[in-house]
Amino acid sequence: DSQLKLAKSLRDEYQKQLTAAGFGQIQTTIKPLDKFYPAEDYHQDYIAKNPNGYCPDHSTGVTFSDSPSVPKTVAEVDNSALLTGQSIVVLEADGYCPYCEKFRKDVSEAYQGDIPLVYRTAKQLQDLDIETPTWATPTIYFLEDGQETFAKQGYMAAKEFYKALGAFKLGDSEAYKVAFAEGTDNRFCKQYDLFKDTPPGVFVDKLSGEPLFDTEHRFNSGTGWLSFTQPVEGAVVEQADHSLGMVRTEVIAKTSGIHLGHVFDDGPNGHPRYCINATVLDFVAR
Structure with a gap:
């Protein structure tokens, strides 16, 4: 009963945001689960592995994070230092994000390079010229004078990150070929x-x-x-x-x-x- 009550409450709050944006009624039926089938290995962590996949449907562009029942405190940030030269912005979630933590542990915590790397949430990107959607976390943005030149939605292993960084920093140079x-x-x-x-x-x-x-x-x-x-x-x-x-x-x-x-x-x-x-x-x- 408590799960049903919570599910209906969240649905109703999201419906208010959909209605305000001009969308119709949510058609999803909420009912008890009578059977459960474990997913195959390749479906585990599907959204984290496939941020551009078919599930969930982001076509409305209406996000749930602004719900009054999920209060968020957005820390003030100064992005002026990112408007000159090259920089790397790692977009993280407002709340718990296992693949954000994994990227930090596997890649960014060991990074000591001379191109600044900073962490931001979707609400902390003011003054930056970002094109890639911000709903997938982590998303790694490579910026030149505050403008996105390349971005990767989803987790990047160290090998992928450093190859992207190499192209960004070194370009088509002898150093990149080496x-x-x-x-x-x-x-x-x-x-x-x-x-x-x-x-x-x-x-x-x-x-x-x-x-x-x-x-x-x-x-x-x-x-x-x-x-x-x-x-x-x-x-x-x-x-x-x-x-x-x-x-x-x-x-x-x-x-x-x-x-x-x-x-x-x-x-x-x-x-x-x-x-x-x-x-x-x-x-x-x-």
Whole structure:
């Protein structure tokens, strides 16, 4: 009885909003459930996995979040900093959103990049030029001077997020080709010349901002590529690479998954030589 009473109450409140917007009566019948069938695995979390799917029907454009029985407190935000340069806005729900939490845990909490990333709700997007609908959470917006250039509705895994970020930040550049198409810098490239003799500091992932290599372990290999005897502990992943008819060990950034270079066994004093592309790095002085 309590569930029936609540269901009818919510229906009646939503009907008021539909009527005010010029729509007719809700035709859904509310009655007891006499049988229950567990959904298949591919239907679990359907809405989160398919934010543009057929269910629920958002065609009316009338949302329920403004109901007087569901009071919302909208925190005042200042979006002026997002109106200049590049930024990332993660749209979250006013209430509980499991896939918003999952995106934070899997992706955004580890992000240290130089493009600002902020969290907003649908009512906190004032002054921003947003085109993608705001009913799906999370939605990740990539903005240029406050204007949406790309957005993804629904959860993004780290690999998908960083590939989108790479396209946004790097465009059709050599750095993007190195990061995502396993390209290789030219020997003695401009970025190498900038980085070969820096003051003490760390080289970080150009996308995630994660520290990857320390100048303490840099050496001049004479190859024309940045060389290190070791990475920052836990920062990279190594895997077999059989491309180009060779057997090598590829070095990948653990957080972003981008291609960094290769590691060889011919470093100084029996150490490895991490041969790293400079174009996918940034430098932070100590």
